[in-house]
Amino acid sequence: MTLPSVSPDSSPELSTRTIAYFSMEIALSPALPTYSGGLGMLAGDTLRSAADTAAPMVAISLAHRRGYFRQKLSDIGQQTEADVPWSPETTLPSANQIVALTIQGRQVLIRAWRFDVLGVTGHVIPVFLLDSDVEGNDPWDRRLTDHLYGGDSFYRLCQETILGLGGLALLQSLGCRPQVYHMNEGHAALLAIGLLEERLAGGQLKDATEADIEAVRQQCVFTTHTPVPAGHDQFGQDQMYQVLGHDRGFAIEHTGCLHNNLMNMTYIALRFSRFVNGVAMQHGKVSQQMFPESKIYSITNGVHAATWLSSHFQDLLDEEVPHWRTDNQYFRSVYGIDSARIAAAHNKGKLRLFATIAKRTGHHFNPNILTLGFGRRVATYKRASLLLQDPARLVAIAEKIGGLQILYAGKAHPADNAGKGLIRDVYASAARLNSSALKIYYIENYDWELGALLTQGVDVWVNTPRRPYEASGTSGMKAALNGVPSLSILDGWWIEGCAENVTGWAIEDGEDEAAEASSLYDKLEHSIAPLYANPSAWAQLQQHCIAINGSFFNTHRMLAQYFGNAYFPPPPTVHPAGTPPRRRSTDKPASEAALV
Numbered sequence: 001m002t003l004p005s006v007s008p009d010s011s012p013e014l015s016t017r018t019i020a021y022f023s024m025e026i027a028l029s030p031a032l033p034t035y036s037g038g039l040g041m042l043a044g045d046t047l048r049s050a051a052d053t054a055a056p057m058v059a060i061s062l063a064h065r066r067g068y069f070r071q072k073l074s075d076i077g078q079q080t081e082a083d084v085p086w087s088p089e090t091t092l093p094s095a096n097q098i099v100a101l102t103i104q105g106r107q108v109l110i111r112a113w114r115f116d117v118l119g120v121t122g123h124v125i126p127v128f129l130l131d132s133d134v135e136g137n138d139p140w141d142r143r144l145t146d147h148l149y150g151g152d153s154f155y156r157l158c159q160e161t162i163l164g165l166g167g168l169a170l171l172q173s174l175g176c177r178p179q180v181y182h183m184n185e186g187h188a189a190l191l192a193i194g195l196l197e198e199r200l201a202g203g204q205l206k207d208a209t210e211a212d213i214e215a216v217r218q219q220c221v222f223t224t225h226t227p228v229p230a231g232h233d234q235f236g237q238d239q240m241y242q243v244l245g246h247d248r249g250f251a252i253e254h255t256g257c258l259h260n261n262l263m264n265m266t267y268i269a270l271r272f273s274r275f276v277n278g279v280a281m282q283h284g285k286v287s288q289q290m291f292p293e294s295k296i297y298s299i300t301n302g303v304h305a306a307t308w309l310s311s312h313f314q315d316l317l318d319e320e321v322p323h324w325r326t327d328n329q330y331f332r333s334v335y336g337i338d339s340a341r342i343a344a345a346h347n348k349g350k351l352r353l354f355a356t357i358a359k360r361t362g363h364h365f366n367p368n369i370l371t372l373g374f375g376r377r378v379a380t381y382k383r384a385s386l387l388l389q390d391p392a393r394l395v396a397i398a399e400k401i402g403g404l405q406i407l408y409a410g411k412a413h414p415a416d417n418a419g420k421g422l423i424r425d426v427y428a429s430a431a432r433l434n435s436s437a438l439k440i441y442y443i444e445n446y447d448w449e450l451g452a453l454l455t456q457g458v459d460v461w462v463n464t465p466r467r468p469y470e471a472s473g474t475s476g477m478k479a480a481l482n483g484v485p486s487l488s489i490l491d492g493w494w495i496e497g498c499a500e501n502v503t504g505w506a507i508e509d510g511e512d513e514a515a516e517a518s519s520l521y522d523k524l525e526h527s528i529a530p531l532y533a534n535p536s537a538w539a540q541l542q543q544h545c546i547a548i549n550g551s552f553f554n555t556h557r558m559l560a561q562y563f564g565n566a567y568f569p570p571p572p573t574v575h576p577a578g579t580p581p582r583r584r585s586t587d588k589p590a591s592e593a594a595l596v
Contacts, residue, residue, distance in 0.1 A: 012058075012124050012125075012126055014058060014126070014171075014174050014175055014176035015175050015176065015177070016056060017056050017057060017058040017126075017176055017178055018056045018057075018178055018179045018180060018567075019055070019056060019057045019058070019178055019179070019180045019181075019182060019567055020057070020058050020059070020060065020167075020171060020176070020178040020180070020181050020182065021043070021046065021047065021050075021057055021058070021059040021060070021182045021184060022059070022060045022061075022163060022164065022167055022181065022182065022183050022184060022187075022188035022191060023039070023040070023043040023059070023060075023061050023184035023185065023187075023188070024039070024061065024062065024148070024149075024159075024160070024163060024184075024185065024187035024188070025039055025040030025043065025061065025062075025064070025068075025148055026040055026043040026044050026047065026059065026061045026127060027040040027041045027043065027044035027045075027448060028044055028047075028115050028117065028127060029115075030447070030448040030449050031091075032086065032091070032115070033064060033067025033068055033084040033086060033148075034061065034062075034063070034064050034067075034129065034148070035068065035148070035448075036068040036148055036149060036377075036411075037376075037377045037411075038225075038376075038377065038473070038474055038475075039184070039185060039225055041303075041448075041451075041474060042184075042225075042279075042301055042303075042474060042555075043059075043061075043184055044117075044304075044307075045302070045303050045304035045307060045474075045555045046184075046304075046555050046558070046559060047059055047117045047125045047127065048117055048119070048304040048306070048307060048555070049302075049304050049554075049555035049556045049558070049559045050117070050119075050125050050559060051117045051118060051119030051120075051123050051124065051125045052119040052120045052121070052123070052304075052306070052325065052326055052556065053119070053123075053326065053556060053559065053560075054119065054121065054123040055123075055125070055559065055563070057125050058125065058126050058127075058128070058171070058176055058178065059117075059125060059126070059127040059128070060127075060128050060130065060163065060167035060170070060171070060188070061127065061128075061129055061130070061163070062129060062130050062131075062145045062148070062159065062162065062163060063088050063113060063129040063130060063131040063133075063145050064129075064145065064146065064147065064148040065085065065086065065087075065088065065131070065133060065145065065146045066083040066084065066085050066146040066147050066150075067083060067084030067085065067086065067147075067148065068084065068147075068148045068149070069081035069082060069083065069084065069411070069414060070082045070083075070084050070445055071411045071444050071445045071446070072444060072445070073423065073427075073442065073444040076424060076427055076428070077423045077424040077425075077426065077427030077428070077442060078420070078423075078424060079411070079412055079420045079423055081414050083147075088113040088129065088131060091113075092113040092114060092115055092129070093113070093114050094111065094112070094113060094114070095111070095112040095113065095114050095128055095170070095174065097111065097112060097170060097173050097174055098110065098111045098134065099166060099169040099170050099173050100169075101161065101162065101165055101166050101169065102245060103141070103158055103161055103162075103243055103244075104158075104242055104243055105245065106138065106141075108132060108137055108138075108141045108144070108162075109132070109134040109136055109137050110130050110131065110132055110134065110162060110166040110169070110170065111130075111131050111134050112128040112129060112130050112131060112170050113128070113129045113131060114126055114127065114128055114129075115127045115129065120306070120325045120326060121326070128167070128170055128171075130145060130162055130163065130166050130167060130170065131145050132144040132145045132162060133145065133146075141158075144158050144159055144162060145159065145162060149413070153235055153236075153239065154239055154243070156233065156235075157235045157239055157240070157243050158243055159187075160187050160188070160189075160190060160233065160265065161190055161243060161244065163187055163188050163190075163191075164187075164188045164189060164190030164191035164192075164193070164194065165190050165191065165193070165194045167188065167191060168181075168191045168194040168195065168198075169194065172198070178219075179219065180219060180220075180221055180566075180567045180568075181195070181219055181220050181221070182220075182221045182222075182223070182562075182566075182567075183220065183221070183222045183223065183269050183273070184223055184225075185223065185224065185225050185226075186222070186224070186232060186233060186264075186265035186266040186268065186269045187233065187265060188269075189222075189265045189266070189268035189269040189272070190244075190248075190265075190268070191220075192216055192220055192268060192269070192271075192272035192273075193205070193244075193248055193251060193252065193268075195216045195219060195220070195272075196208055196212060196213065196216050196251065196272075199212050199215055199216065200212065204247055205247050205248060205250065205251035206247065206250055206251065206254070208251065208255075213255060213271075213272065216272050217271075217272055217273060217274045218274050219274075220269075220272050220273040220274065221273055221274070221275045221276075221277075221562075221566045221567065222269040222270065222273035222275070222276045222277075223276075223277055223278075223279065223299075224266060224269075224276065224277070224278060224279075224287055224296075225279055225471050225472075226471050227283060227286045227287065227290065227468055227469055227471055228381065228469055232264060232265065232266040233264075233265040233266075234259065234260075234262040234263060234264040234265070235262060235263045236262060236263070237249070237253070237258070237261065237262070237263060239263070240252060240253075240263040249263075252268060255271060256271055257271050266291075270291060270294045275297065275565070275566040275569075276291075276294055276295065276296050276297065277296065277297040277298055277299045277565075277566065278296055278297075278298050278299075278471065279298075279299065279300065279301045279471050279472040280298065280300045280301065280471065280472040280492050280493050280495070280496065281298045281300060281495065281496055282468060282491065282492065282495050283298065283468075283471040283472060283492065284296050284297060284298030285298075286468050297565065297566075299558060299561045299562060299565065299566070300472065300493055300496060300553070300558065301472040301473075301474050301477070301493060301553070301555075301558060302474070302477060302552075302553050302554040302555040302556070302557055302558035303474050303477045303478050303481065303553065303554060303555060304554070304555045304556075305324070305325070305328050305331070305481055305550065305554050305556070306325050307452075308452060308455060308456075308478040308481055308482070309456075309481050309482060310345065310346075310348070310349040310352070310452075310456040310457075310482055312345040312346075312348040312349055313345045313346075313349075313456075313481070313482060313483075315345075316337065316341060316342070316345050317334075320333075320334075320336070320337050321333045321334065321336075321337075326556075327556070328550070328551060328554040328556040328557060329551055329557075330551075331481075331546055331547060331550040331551035331554075332547050332551045333547075334543055334546045334547045334550075335543065335547050337543075339536070339539035339540050339542070339543045340536075340539055342483055342539060342542050342543050342546070343483070343535065343538065343539035343542060345483070346456075346457075346482060346483045346484070346542055347367065349453075349456035349457045349482060350367050350371070350457040350458070350459070351367055351457075352453065352456070352457060353453045353454065353456065353457025353458070354367055354457070356453055357407075357441075357443065360443075361441075361443070363441055365405050365407075365439065365441075366403065366405070369402070369403040369404065369405050370401065370403070370404055370405070370459050370460070370528070370529060370532050371404075371405040371406070371407065371457075371458045371459045371460075372387070372404070372405070372406045372407070372458060372459070372460050372461075372462050372487070373406075373407050373454045373455070373457075373458030373460070373461050373462065373479070373484075374387065374406070374407070374408050374409075374410075374461075374462045374463075374464075375407075375408070375409040375410055375446055375450070375451055375454045375455075375475060376410050376446075376463070376473075376475060377410055377411060377412075377413075377419075378410040378411060378412040378416070378419040378420075378422050378423055379412070379413075379416065379418075379419050380418050380419065380422065381465055381466045381469040382464070382465050382466075382470075383464045383465065383466055383513070384408065384410065384422045384423075384425075384426055384464075385422055385425050385426060385429070386464040386513060386516065386517055386520065387406065387462060387464065387517075387520065388425075388426065388429045388433075388440075389513060389514060389517030390514075390517055390518070390521065391429065391432065391433055393521050394433070394438065394521065395433060395435070395437065395438055397521060397524055397525045397529070398435075398437040398438035399437045399438075400525065400529075401525070401529040401532075401533075402437075403436075403437050403438075404437065404438050404439075405438075405439045405440075405441075406438075406439070406440045406441070407441055407443060407454060407458060408426050408440070408441070408442040408443065409442065409443045409444075409446035409450055409451075409454060410423070410446050411445075411446055423442065426440070426442050427442060430442065451475065451478070452478070455475055455478040455479040455481075455482060455484065456478075456479075456482045456484075457482075458479070458484060459484065459532065460484065460485055460486070460487050460504075460528060461475065461476050461479035461480075461484050461485070461486045461487070461488075461504075462486070462487050462488065462520075463475070463476055463486060463487075463488035463489060463494065464488070464489055464507065464516075464520070465489055465491050465492070466489075467489060467490070467491045467509065468491055469491070470489070470491040470492035470494075471492060472492045472493045473491075473492040473493050473494070474493070474553075476488060476493065476494060476497070476504075477493060477497070477549065477553040477554075479545075480497065480503065480504075480545040480546065480549035480550055480553065481545075481546060481549075481550045481554075482546075483542030483543070483545050483546055484542070484545060485503055485504035485505070485541055485542075485545050486498070486503070486504035486505075487504060487505045487507065487520065487523055487524065487528065488504065488505075488506065488507060489506075489507045489509075489516070490506045490507070490509070493553060494506070496552075496553075497548075497549045497552075497553060499544070499548060501527060501531075501541075502541070502544045502548070503541075503544055503545050503548050503549050504545070505523040505527055505528065506523075507519050507520045507523065
């Protein structure tokens, strides 16, 4: 993919940007390996919606010169990894600014490269990618921004120091003074310490008052993305003092940001943010239980429609539903399109998916056979093998319904041996079960382009996390935009998106995995396959997916909620003492108003 060029009129006036968005990873382009998965994709989709809707934002991330990794799978599914190197110097314009940080008692120089996210109306969101590979830095320091989620905990803390403190210093040097700093996960939480230093204007952090802390809190918004404890970065106090120095370490320790005697990035973000949210209604509730001393709201994730819709659907919508690119509520209008045209657009995406797989691998799939897709980061709680729990029954269903095809994709973190084992398990099952009726295939190197092909081309999207560990999930949202229903555990976004037999199917909770697998097979055999055998009924289901879920689970809606609820909320209404507010007929019920 060609990267966007920087034209003379695409340099935004940074002094007018009121929101700074910080994220350790951002998926900016398929050509740039600056992301690993869902968190980065969400960040990129958020900024693409910001550009489409002319939001006054600027963003900060790291350059990740060596990328995340390219996945290679052996004949038995053994994963190996290789760097994905790229050169910012030959790819992006420089921000023409260098800032200095003190890390481990020595000066580290940080520069930045700029990527412009261009919206459909021409609005630009500038993204600055921080880079420590600067001449004059210690050789070890020059590698600090190379690998996304690489290295040991010491390396990670240095990276997060660069993201939070370095990103803040860069914005200040560029004359950008946002009113709101949005931390997309806790990786950037140290920016709050930088804001506190700025407020003290050279004074020592130990002299900060509660009023100073409150002033910083009024500037910060924090989104937590995981109910999995391992997803919340924490570091030993010795590392904290070694990397950050005594003054900053003392401030973190004495402002209540330690947890279990460890420096915890989530607790720093919680302490210094006036608004904190989970990424689905259920995740907000789970996060509230995890952090009972903080008020946790919910803003459900979305996806950027124009990025994830197949070209065939985009052509159809451009013809039939004007303005969908700037206002995703128009997806409801697909009810005015003949459902057969929707089915035809999806079928073109299916043919494209199968043609790509055949070209890459030599494996051929039948577009007339029901095809399930499962693509996500491979972790044990995501249970990639639940679909294969009862091989005999799966084979029997495939034979009964005239054939079944299952496409898998996903990377395990290089250090996650259990996740790598799951990939090998899927390979072993495929080797045993593949037949004329059942085909199971694992596609290597799950990335942006493959994720788009899968969500645009399969017939049903499968998601089987162990409750309540799916914070939100967005791949099923991408599928829904393309008329693809989900078969999923009721967790994350699917609690809100599942209308049984209308937008997809819920895998019922069970006492154990065998019971949940049985529910999955029941839905597949008795609900999904018979409906798929009725093309007109299936086309109407595809129509419902786009109209109902596509019109809500998008980043245009999500970003509007951030603006209205988190960034610039309306001031609270003050009523005279003892006088309850009068209920207007247009007011939402209290139970609904609480659903942020």
